[in-house]
Amino acid sequence: MNDDFLRQYRQEPSEAFGNALYQRLADLDEPPAPITLPPQRKRSPRLLALVAALLIVIAVGVVTLESRNRPLTANLAQIDTRPPLSDLVPITAQNAAQISQIARVGRGRADAVAWSPDGTLIAVGVSNGVALYDADLKNAPRLLRTTHDSYLRPVSFSPDGKLIATGDGAAVRIWEVATGAQHALLDVNPEAYLDSIQFSPDGRWLAAGGALGTEEGMAIYTWDAQADKLVGKVEAQDTHSVQAIAFSPDGQMLAVQTDAGTSAYDPTLTKPKYIDYTPLDSGRGLAFSPDSKTLAIAHSNEFVLIDTTTLKYKQTVTIREDKTANLAGLVYSPDGSLIALADRSYGTLTWDTKKSIFVIPPTKVIYWRDLSNVAFSPDSQQIVTSSDGSNVVVTDAHTAAVIASRVDYDDSVAGLTINPDNVTVASYGYDGKLLLHNLQTGALMKEVPFSGTYITQIAFSPDGNLLAYSGFSSPAHPGGAIQPLGIQVVNWQTNAPSSTIDITDNPYFVFTSDGRIIAYDKNSEYLAWWDLSQPTMPHTLISDVIEEPQELRLSSNGNTLVEFKFGDDINIYNTATGKKTAIPASSGYNTSIALSPDGNLLAAIRLSSTNTSLLTTFDLRTGKQLMTVQFPTLSLGRATFSPDSKLLAVIGAGLFDIFTPDNPTPIYSGADRDSSGTNVTFSNNGHFIVTGDLDGVIRVWGVSSDATAQP
C-alpha cells in the first residue's frame, strides 16, 4: 500500500531546539541514579539535596489553615439539575453575551473508579461528573453532575458508603449516595486542579490533591470529614503536582505521590516525611495494606513495598523485564491477599501478597493502553477498571475473566446533528458508535446499529423521522479493504433500514427541505439528487462538479448550494440555473465552510501560512467579504449560522465564539473554556447551541429566561 503521503509529514526539529534541549539534559547530569535498591537503597547526595529543597518548598507552602468550605443544604442540588430547554429564549445578538453552558449530555471519558463499601455500586469519575452504576453494570448509571470541564475525575466513597466525593476543578463536591443530594461543596485555591481524592478508612478525614496553577505546582488539602472543615493545606509552586494519595487504614498517615517521589504526612499536613525518592518517569499509584504494615507504590514498570514502621524498602516487584509495563493504578484487596494493578500496556494484573507471585501476569494486552484506574470489590473477588476512553470493565480477580462491561464512546464526539424536534441529538464517535440522546433529560435513548469501521457524516431528514449516515465498512478479513457504505438511511426509532444510496466514494451529502438527498455521484461526475423512494436513480442537479466535494451546504430554500474541496476554490451554485460563482482559495487552505440558512452568507475557515486560522464571511449577493477574524491557533474546527442567519458560532481547541457575520469582535467569547470542540450547531428553533467535544461530552449552550430578566 502506498503510504508515501504519510511520510511527508515528518519534519526535522530545529537545530536550535535540539541544542537547547541537549544542554538542558547536560545540566541535569548527575551520577547514575539507582532506580530500585531492595532491601536498602543508596541515596545520592544530589537527590537528598533535591529532597531537602522540596521539603523546604513544601514547608513554606504550608500556610495558616482556613476553612473555605461552603456546605449546602441537602436538597439544593439534585441529580441532573439544569434549566429545561423550554426555559431558554432565542439567542440573539442582544443576549448572546449572556450565553452559558446549561447542560452536558452523555457520559464522557472514564477516569477514576471506586466500588461502594456494600458492594452494590460502582462509581466512575467521568467528564460529566460521577456515574453511579449498579455493580452488574447492566443499567444506565445515575449521573451526579459536576461543573468543571475535565477528564480527570477522582472518586471516593465514605467508609459507611453514604457519601461520595469527587474533585470538580478547584473544589471537592460531596453527594449523598442514596438521594443524589449534594452534601457539600468544598472550595480550594481557584488555581488548584484536584485529580486525587480519598476518604480515610476511619471516615474521619477527607484528602484531595492535584496540581496548582500549572503542572509545576502542588496542592494538597485535608478536611475533617465530619464537619467539612479544612484542617490542612499545602500549596507549593515550582514543584511537582500530586499523582496519587492514599490514607493508611488507621487514618493517621497520608501518603502523597508526585513525580519527585512519595511523602508521608499526618492528616493535618504539618509533618511531611519523605519516604520514597524514586523519581517517576511515568505511572502512578499508591495503596496501604489493610493491616497498615505495608505501603505499595507504583513506578512505571515496577512497584515497591515499603515497611510503614521503618520506612525501609521490603520488596521491589518488576512487572516486565523488558520494561514495557506502565502502571496507572494500584490497590490492595480489602482482605490484603492481592494487589491489583492497572497497567496501560497489559491491562489488569493481580499479585498475590503472600506468595509473591502474579496471579494475573502481564503476558498480554487485555485492553488498550489507556487503562486509568482500578478498584476491588468489597469481597476481594472482583476488580473494576476504567479507561481514558469510556470503558468500565469488571473482571474476576483471579482469572481475569470479564464479568461485566460498559462502553460508551471509545473516544471523542466526532460529529453531531439535532433533530427538527429540538430534543433529540444524534452523535457519533471516532469509534463508529452512533448514539441518540434526549437533550431535555440527558438520557441516552439508544444506539443505532452500525457495523462499519467509522462514520463520516450524519443528518436527520427534514421531518425528523429518518437518520442518514455515511461511513466505511469493516474489513471482510484482517488486513482486508474497507469500503464506502454509500448513504444509509434508517428510521431511527425502529432501526428499520429505509434506503441505501450506493455511491462509490464516501459522500458528503445534504437533505433538501422536501426530503431528497443531494450528493456527488461519481459515476456521472455530477452533483445529483435522489428521491429516497428510488435510491438507485440519481438525477442530475449540477454537472459542473468534477471532483467529490469535501463539504456540501444547501440553503433552507434550496436555491443556493456551496461546495469545496480541500484547499480549492469555494464554489457557489444557483440550483435553479446551475450558474456558478467562486471564491478563490487565494490565501491559505479552506478546511470547512458554513452557509447561512437564507443562502445569503458564507463563512469559510482557512488555515493560513502563518500558523493561524482565519474565519472569513462573505455576502454572496454582492460577492463582498464582510469580515475576517484571525485566531492564533490552527485548531479551528467548525462554524455554523443561526436559523435566522444573524449569528455565527465557531468552535475549536479551547474556544467557542459567537459573532454577527459582519463584525470581527465576538459577542460572546468562550476562549478560556476548558474543553475542545469538534462540532457546533444551532437548534432549529434558535434557542440553543449544541457542541460536540473531545472529552466525549455533548454540551448545550443557551440563554435562560432568568438571565434575560436580570438587569
Add this chain to the structure above:
Amino acid sequence: MDAQNISTPPKTVDWEVFYWQWMPRVYNFFRYRTGDDALAEDLTATTFTKAWRSRAQYSDDLSAFSTWLFSIAQNVAVDHFRRQRFHLPLDAVPHLIDPSHSLDEIVQKRRDSAHLAALLARLSARDRELIALKYGAELTNRAIAKLLGMSESNVGTSLHRIIQKLRSQWDQEP
C-alpha cells in the same frame, strides 16, 4: 534492576550520538500525535528529561532504552491529554522554505502537509498513536508490537486499516 548495577561502572556509550539519533524520532512521534510543532518540542523535552537521569541503566542495552524511551513518550502524551484536554490540532503548516524547490513545489508541499494534518486530526487517539509510532517515530511493526503489547500481525492489520482510511480521504484531494 538489582544492587549489582550500582557497582557496575557503565559502559562507554556516546549518549550525544544516541540523543541526536533518537530525539528527532521522539519529536516526530509527538508531531504526528499532536499536530503541533511547539507542543511536540515541549513534550519531547519532557520525555528526555524523564529518561535522561536513568539512561545509564541501559548502557548495555540501547535497544531496551529506545523502547523505554517511547514508553515514556507515550505516557507523556497520555498525561498531557488527560490534563490539558486541548487536542484538536488541525496542525501547523510546516515552515518549509527550501530554496531548492520552486514556489509551486513549496506551495504544494504546504498544501499536502496541511491536508494530511487535517486528516490526522480526525483520527481517533488510538489510530493516531499507531500512525505516530510508525511514521513519526519510524518504528518497525515489531517494535510497535513490543511497545504496545500487541501481536505483530495485529499491528500490521490495524495500520493497514488506518492507512486505507487515510488513503481514501487523501485521494479526494486532487
